[in-house]
Amino acid sequence: MTSTTFPQRVAMAVTLCASFFLPSMGSAQTNTAAADEVIERSFCVFDPVGANGPLFAITKTFQPVALQNGIKLNLTAYTDEKVAAEDFKAGQCDAVMLTGTRAREFNKFTGSLEAMGAVPGEEEMRLLYNTLSQPNARPLLLDGPYEVAGVFPAGAIYLHTRDRDINSVEKLQGKRIATLDFDQASVRMVRHVGASVVGSNSANFAGKFNNGSVDLAYAPAVAYTPLELYKGVEPNGGVVKYALGYMNFQIVIHRDRFPDSAGQIVRDEAVKRMGEAYDIIAQAESEIPEDVWMYLPQEDTAEYDKMLEKVRLSLLDDGVYDERAIKLMKAIRCRVDATRSECAS
Numbered sequence: 001m002t003s004t005t006f007p008q009r010v011a012m013a014v015t016l017c018a019s020f021f022l023p024s025m026g027s028a029q030t031n032t033a034a035a036d037e038v039i040e041r042s043f044c045v046f047d048p049v050g051a052n053g054p055l056f057a058i059t060k061t062f063q064p065v066a067l068q069n070g071i072k073l074n075l076t077a078y079t080d081e082k083v084a085a086e087d088f089k090a091g092q093c094d095a096v097m098l099t100g101t102r103a104r105e106f107n108k109f110t111g112s113l114e115a116m117g118a119v120p121g122e123e124e125m126r127l128l129y130n131t132l133s134q135p136n137a138r139p140l141l142l143d144g145p146y147e148v149a150g151v152f153p154a155g156a157i158y159l160h161t162r163d164r165d166i167n168s169v170e171k172l173q174g175k176r177i178a179t180l181d182f183d184q185a186s187v188r189m190v191r192h193v194g195a196s197v198v199g200s201n202s203a204n205f206a207g208k209f210n211n212g213s214v215d216l217a218y219a220p221a222v223a224y225t226p227l228e229l230y231k232g233v234e235p236n237g238g239v240v241k242y243a244l245g246y247m248n249f250q251i252v253i254h255r256d257r258f259p260d261s262a263g264q265i266v267r268d269e270a271v272k273r274m275g276e277a278y279d280i281i282a283q284a285e286s287e288i289p290e291d292v293w294m295y296l297p298q299e300d301t302a303e304y305d306k307m308l309e310k311v312r313l314s315l316l317d318d319g320v321y322d323e324r325a326i327k328l329m330k331a332i333r334c335r336v337d338a339t340r341s342e343c344a345s
Contacts, residue, residue, distance in 0.1 A: 040072045041257060044084045044093035051077040081202065082182070094257045099202075100151070100248040101183050107143040110151060110250055112325035115315070116189055117308030119246040119329060120336075122278060125153055127332045133271040135264055140324065147255040149263040150270050155220035155281040156243035160229055162215055164238045164294060169193050169307065178205040178217040184320050185311075186218075189244075192311050206232075220247045222284040230292075238294040242304060302341070309342060 047056040056077040063073050076093070078084035081102050088096035089105070104111020110132075112118075119125050129151060131137060141148040166175060173194035180186045181199035190197050198214045206227035209217035223229060224239070233239065253263065296304065315321050334343035 038067070038070055038072050040074060041094040042074045042076065042092070044076050044078055044088055044096040046078050046081045046084045046097055046099075050079045079203070088252065088254075091254070095149070095251060095253040097249060097251050099154075100250055101180065101185075103148070103250040103252055106146045106252045107141065107148050107250075109140045109143070109322040109325045110148045112321040113151065113248060113329070114157075114185075114245045115312050115321050115326060115329065116185060116245045117243075117305060117312060118326065118333075120243055120305075120333060121156070122281075123336050124329070124332050125246050126274065126278075127335065128329065129153070129274060130271060131328065131332070133267040138264060141263065142255070145254055145256060147253050147263045148250050149253050149258075149266045150251040152249045152270065153274070153277050153281060154247040154249055155222055155284065157218050157220055157245045157247050158242070159240040159244060160209060160217045160219060160224075160233060160237065161240070161294075162209070162212065162232050162237040164236060166215065167240075167294065168300070169303070172216070175215040176213070178208045178214045180205075184318075185315050188315060189308075189311050192307070218244055220281075220284070221288055222281065224284065224288050233292060237292075239288060239292050241293045241295050242301065244308070305340070305342075 045056050050056070056075065060075060063075065067073070076087075078087075081098060084093070084096055085098055085102050085105065087093050088098075100111060100114040113128065119128065132140065132151065166172065174196065176196045176198045177190050178200040179190050179197045180201065181197065182201075187197055195216075198208065200208055200214075200217075205214075205217050205219070206223070206229055208214045209232040210228060212232070217229070217232070219227070219229065221239075251266070255263070312321065312326065316323060316326050330342065333340060337343075
């Protein structure tokens with residue numbers, strides 16, 4: 001069976017964005033500049049493989065498109081997402097693509113969209129993205145000199161275990177979990193269940209899981225085949241079919257370096273093509289064998305929901321999450337399923 005690799009899937013999502021993002025930038029620019037005036041803008045691209053990676057390769061194909069529309073787009077590949085974020089913050093990049101968790105320092109509202117348990121499924125995420133694409137939502141996407149020009153789904157985040165007997169919160173106690181140690185939310189969650197934090201990043205968590213250095217890891221389905229997580233899952237493990245959160249990628253821009261209408265143009269077009277991104281996610285989930293999935297009893301799911309809510313609210317109290325985002329996602333959850341216990345209050 002052939003499958004699209006994780007970087008390629010991410011690249012496809014970026015292609016959906018870039019195919020309208022770059023021409024839109026140019027079109028908006030030519031309204032205010034002479035037709036023969038070319039401006040230079042830098043776009044820092046996080047690609048775990050680097051300049052030879054598929055994500056960066058696909059982004060490069062849009063340089064000629066941008067140039068035709070008045071922008072000389074200078075691309076730089078980053079294998080370290082932290083460095084990409086720091087260079088963007090220092091003004092060395094006009095635009096950057098980051099994961100939602102890493103983008104939190106540039107916009108706490110959109111950086112809260114990956115809050116644990118806040119988005120249970122695709123229906124809720126579609127409603128959320130549609131809401132944020134509306135022009136009156138733009139103030140939420142602005143934070144000082146930054147604007148989030150696009151948010152793109154990467155799928156639900158699932159817990160991967162090397163041992164199917166680890167099937168309850170109680171059994172997580174003392175277990176080693178590969179954890180994004182820069183993310184306060186992840187560290188808080190792991191410690192809350194009594195597990196041990198094993199500091200990791202997007203480049204090494206899979207290796208730690210596959211070689212047995214950790215007992216569990218969390219990742220979206222698009223990572224399962226290309227990062228060979230099945231090596232850690234087989235023969236006695238599984239993937240828990242419960243969304244701990246919903247991963248996304250975000251394009252953040254220095255808004256004074258682009259036309260004022262640029263961000264909204266991107267969001268309008270992104271929503272029209274969001275279905276293509278969900279098709280990629282659905283394909284990835286279908287490639288995980290049915291006997292690998294671990295399904296929680298309904299009563300356990302309700303308990304997990306309550307546990308994640310408790311941690312989510314504690315992070316809100318500590319200022320990690322944005323209150324407006326947390327309230328919006330609760331309203332969406334209750335719109336989709338009014339029987340949730342949280343919806344009574």
